[in-house]
Amino acid sequence: MAANTGSTAQQEQNQDILMIEGMRCGSCAIAVEALLKKQPGVRDAAVNFAADVAMIRWDTEKPRLASLQQAVARLGYRLHASVDPDRSKLQAETVRKHLQRRLAVAVVFGMWSMMPALLIYLAPLGAAEPEVLWPLALASGLFAAPVVLYSGSHFYRVGWRTLLAGAPGLDSLIFLAVFAACIISAWQLAAGSHHVYFDAAVMLITFQLVARLLDTSVRRRASEIIRRYLQDVPEQVTLKTPDGQLETRPLKDVEAGQHILLRAGEQLALDGEVICGHGQADLSMLTGEHMPQALGPGAELLAGCQLVEGGLELEVTAGVGQRRIDRLSRSISALLSRKTTLQRLTDRIARVLLPVIVIAASLAVGLALAQGAPAPEAAARGLAVMIISCPCALSLAIPLVITMGHANMVNHGIVLRDPAALEAAAGVGAIVFDKTGTLTTGEPAVNSITPAGNWSKSTLLKLAQDILRESSHPVARGLMAEPVRSSVPASEGIRESVAGAGTRWLNGKDTALAGQARWLREQGVAVPPTEDTGMSVHLACNGHYAGKIGFQETLRPESAPTIRQLVRQGYTIYLLSGDTRTACLELATRLGIAPEHVLSGYSPEQKQSFIENLEKQTNAVFVGDGLNDGLALAGARLGIAVGNAASATGAAAAVYLTESIARVPATLQLAQRARKLMYQNLFWAVSYNALVIPLAIMGWVQPVIAAIAMSLSSLCVLLNSLRMQSQVSGGTQAPS
Structure with missing residues (x-):
């Protein structure tokens, strides 16, 4: 290890x-x-x-x-x-707007270019007289000019660059096909012929712009992940200068070694070590522990944690760019740079197709010349090969599946953020659940009330609520949610909070205490032997022990049924958390998860490492909620964020469930369906090329027919992708 x-x-x-x-x-x-x-x-x-x-x-x-x-x-x-998330976001928005403008020009002028071309095709049926055919061909070329020169300009630049880099792909093929179509068409016009192919070039450019816009709209999300990750912490801190003055400073102006103050209710923006003061901090955003942790001098605190009680002075140990949260962001960027199986497969197909298509086009030209065909006809045959074999369907295969199913899936509370990750759903053997916020609500609920002496359960509960009424501790929030049968109004009194220990309440002549058993003993209260687990509150009034109230994590109502359903479907269930071993085992027992599949005390990096090791044995899904899950969600082959997921977590996950984990079984079935359709589309796109290229080489397909056939291949991919939509529209569960 x-x-x-x-x-x-x-x-x-x-x-x-x-x-x-x-x-x-x-x-x-x-x-x-x-x-x-x-x-x-x-x-x-x-x-x-x-x-x-x-x-x-x-x-x-x-x-x-x-x-x-x-x-x-x-x-x-x-x-x-x-990595600058703001620059990346601006670039993504700029690309989207450019594509929209280029597509608008292509659609408007493309329609006008197609109209005279259509009359030329229908001329043998009497749609146009022979003397107007050449002017119609010229008009088709003039209307195609904005599409060719403006809408398709990006394809030419990228195609040329990829050729120079020695990695030609789809853009290089588009560049060659459009260039050949325009050159041959201009040649035909100069020779007085009306056999032009501007419409084929227009259709090629338009279809590719549609594919790029779809692909951009469903996949460019990574800048939001990092930007939201860093926005989850404040942008300013309270700096304590060497002469004791307090100043509000931007994060970038604070360096390691300087001192900052953190007050109750504030979130820490920089990593630091406690110099003086005591308090309790909510570490769940980074560690997943559901109970606040007591802090004192020497304790380390990370950016993103929130101080629940007390006040701290810290020495900054890491400035902007070096914080733990910055390292997590960089790790997510590294994970996002990985390529999935489908991405690598599509890249390989595109790289192989280009030389194959160029060779096939050259072969068609050579064969036509050898058969005695004139040069324009031979060139047209080569052009037909390039157009008919252009893998438009290949570029549409993945984004169309996601786009067609996206709207209906949103209606069922399932939001797809990364279509490339859906291929991991096939053959999933294990599902790993985070605990706090995923299977539980994150706030404890009253589990037991044990009064002592003359106290009753209702009076003990009323005493606890009076003492902790102003506390922001999670236990206090769970306590306030418990109904009280007393008609006596709440007493104000004076409350003194001792960070990490308890609360003292002074009400007239009465003094009441609520907190840890150890603290009550220090105040002179005779507390029976007990263990402080952090999930119980001991109470005393005027120096006499009154009893204790026990708490347990509030299990989400859908957690147990969902776990049982997944187990019945054959999945192995793991519980992975940053919380204590005792808390994790107690919850696993309630859910029926085997103790050997319970992993506790894991940091974000350890969670991601566990997911990677597990996936060496079987395909795994990680289901989580909270900032501490972002790394595991981004690193998992299929990450699912649920419920009130933190903004960074929701963006880092491949799938976001807006309601609850009850949608996890349906999500897996839908993802499996999507992956199946993606592979079917890829298979059709490749099979189509294998079928039509030999026909085009033999000269049996004219360029215009090639353009129509290319469109039909994309239409077949579209119709197959529509099956994703129909499968979802019937209900929340997709059939296998």
């Missing part, structure tokens, strides 16, 4: 996350990735278009950033040393 940990640490030291600005599609990412892999000192590189990030690895010496920036700049992109 130690060796494995050391190896992992070494890998983390020899990798870095960089941001790439200027990418507009997956082909851009392919070109940048291929270029980075060729740079001296770079052992491996992975670029993710959706996250705008590049992860580079090296063996011994880190490559110079300036050299990498120069190399990437040659392709027209910019490389940054750190």
